[in-house]
Amino acid sequence: MKSFAFASALAAISSSLVTATPTPTDPEQPHKRATLPTVTASGNAFWTGSTRFYVRGIDYQPGGSSAMADPLADSTICQRDIAEFKKLGVNTIRVYITDNSANHDTCMNALADAGIYVIIDANNPLYSINRFEPAASYNTAYLQSVFATIDEFIKYPNTMAFFSGNEVINDNVTSTLSARYVKATTRDMRQYIGNRGYRKVPVGYSAADVSQNRIQLASYMNCGTDDERSDFFAFNDYSWCNTNFVQSGWDQKVKSFTGYGIPIFLSEYGCITNGRDFGEVQALMSSEMTGVYSGGLMYEYALEANNFGIVKIPSPQASTVQEEAGFTKFASAMSAYPAPTGNGGFTSTTNSAACPTKDANWLVDSTLLPAIPDGAKAFMTAGAGTGPGLKGDGSQNAGGTSTGDASPGSGTSTAAPSSSKNAAGVTKMGPIEKAPLIITGLVFVLTLTGTMLL
Template sequence: MRSRSFFLASALAAFTGLAAATPTPTDPEPPSKRASLPIVTASGNAFWQGNTRFYVRGVDYQPGGSSLAADPLADTTVCQRDIAEFKKLGINTIRVYIIDNSANHDTCMNALADAGIYVIIDANNPLYSINRLDPGPSYNAVYLQSVFATIDEFIKYDNTLAFFSGNEVINDNVNSTLSARYVKATTRDMRQYIGNRGYRKVPVGYSAADVSQNRMQLAQYMNCGTDDERSDFFAFNDYSWCNTDFVTSGWDQKVKNFTDYGLPIFLSEYGCISNGRDFGEIAALMSKQMTGVYSGGLMYEYALEENKFGIAEIASVDSPTVKELPEFSKFAKVLSANPAPTGDGGAASTTHSVACPTKDASWLVDSTLLPAIPESAKNYMKEGAGSGPGLKGDGSQNAGGTSTGDAAPGSGTVTGTPSSSKNAGGATFTGPADKAPLIVAGLVFVLTLTGSLLL
């Protein structure tokens, strides 16, 4: 009896193991237990943490700069060293420009969540991005696969606050304005991908350069057209406050220009150094002069690089120690002295679109139509993007598989449901249920054979 019982137990265990087998290599594993923060959403012209108005009060974070092309959230030693410094500053948000979408980010994202810090992720990197002066070929399926893989990696963390669909793609070269159609198409595709995959609605928007001649046209462009084409927010970089004041810096006019814009706005970079740094921007951003229009900002930047904007000196990216510069404590003190306001800060309760800008000498876009998503990228909407290429892939700028025409308005509307099931953490994967017919048949065979053996 013992041998027969053992055979039965072994056989059942084998098929139970099959039923509980891990997903195939092409499907993401379910996420491990994660630290959690209240999810931040975009509503009206502001961000909200539940029913509480949320203001971005943080720093731009890319130790080593863009030339290093390294992901600080994939290096647990680096991120944990710097999170200790972030706690001293009292910030609630960081922005990371370069992400390795093939790496695991559990440790760093959990540690940030434990510290009460949200993360804004740039979906592009130096290898996978839109070419501002030749955008058509660079908007292709290989590029979008990398962008979508970044979404897959970070959507599962509650402290992922937002995604940037581009950073300073449009600049002071007037011909770069022609790339706006492709940046907006990427924004549309990212929002549709999030919806079609059944993910929570993490806001997607653009980070604009500090360029006065096209900033307003670009802002209008990113918020015009059908709902599927519009951004969830607009952010721009601003270095005009140089130890001045609200009026001298021109910020009063920027508030006026963006009043009733219809979407949340924040500064994705600020912090002039040409005339010293008093961080007076923080007092202005947290004042009633601005909170009805702006939702805070990110100081550029944490780590000292050749451009001298940093407030913390790090001998090398993986150095175990950080030297806090005088600006470090100054920034912390100004943040502490200017807490986030209570109440709604004068925020608008509803969003709305604006009119698209017209073509002129500073804005060369003459069509409201956007490029259609590349045909070979459509399958990602249903099946998922798969594994990300990381920071060592072949790149995408001339990879082929480009858009072949313009899309009709509304083409980015969320349709259907993902082919994979969702687990509680938000990640999608094809579970063992796909093997159910085989498992049932196998169990019937085993039980039948076992019954014969036990006779």
């Protein structure tokens, strides 16, 4: 969301330390409904079972960041918009702001019934990394909110992925210093998922497309020990302005990311200069890109002041929306250029990148990451407890910060996969998941019980 990072960076928040008492996460009960297959990462691609999965979606935040509203917590709003998503033919939505104290069963299940996956931003303007004061904003209260968001959404099989941040690093070179804290958050989220015995939902970062540090940032998020590396990398690309694959520079970006080693997709695209016919969909689904990219999310669904949206919503609780010209164009592009069959020329193995060195455009001078704050360590075993939601005190100046650097490998999960009682579903793990999948008798019993309940 184009205004999200700016809003979070300027938030002036006075708060106390976390007041929620961490409690163990309850084991998820068997579902009576049929569910979508979960999405996993393997090689440089996403998969549902043995089928290559491409992100063919749209960014979804009615009202924008200023509204501070969770569209997935309101069944009226989400049911209205799911009908429109089905017309578009999307298989994924991204939601920037969610309330981790709310219940999302109705909307998440309705999305699953429509065949739609969800990518969740783990941050919101109250609980996020401040790009200019990252050390202060990376604290116990912040991670409690992030982990509570994981607790709330990881139980849904159609939760495809989590973003650990959005455009925190931008074209202001000083902001590159916040990369260590975003990467630490990614590490912590992945460790929390592992320690809590959850299924391995991919975690990665949504980057701004900044030419002077694009490759350095991508390399940084995929360098270091396995516990420090992201499961995928995404970036917001507005360089295709009704042009073509070459004039937009997308051909050069494909070359730059060839051999990167983990999945890449566009977390936002859709330049509005010169009009929009969404030729990006054809390119993303073509053999020119599928060997490196795994699709993308068009920005955006709801028409706001920035004029990127493709539906006009008369009022927040309106029962119907007005489809703009862009709606028909996007739906036509999605229909004309379906996901390709086969594996799309993916790379079957994963590999890390070399960490970038400090220069005029990249100010990070260490490969070490900040250690998880002492107060947040308990969450790894006790759980995050009740989330603060969207009315909490905020976290950016809450105290309880990191007290030093972590040793490489310290973010490795300490839980054995076979001991999980909280897994939201058993999935086939690819090379990104180093430990072998062990199906326990408990999981078998729960699965059998769930089948009998259908």
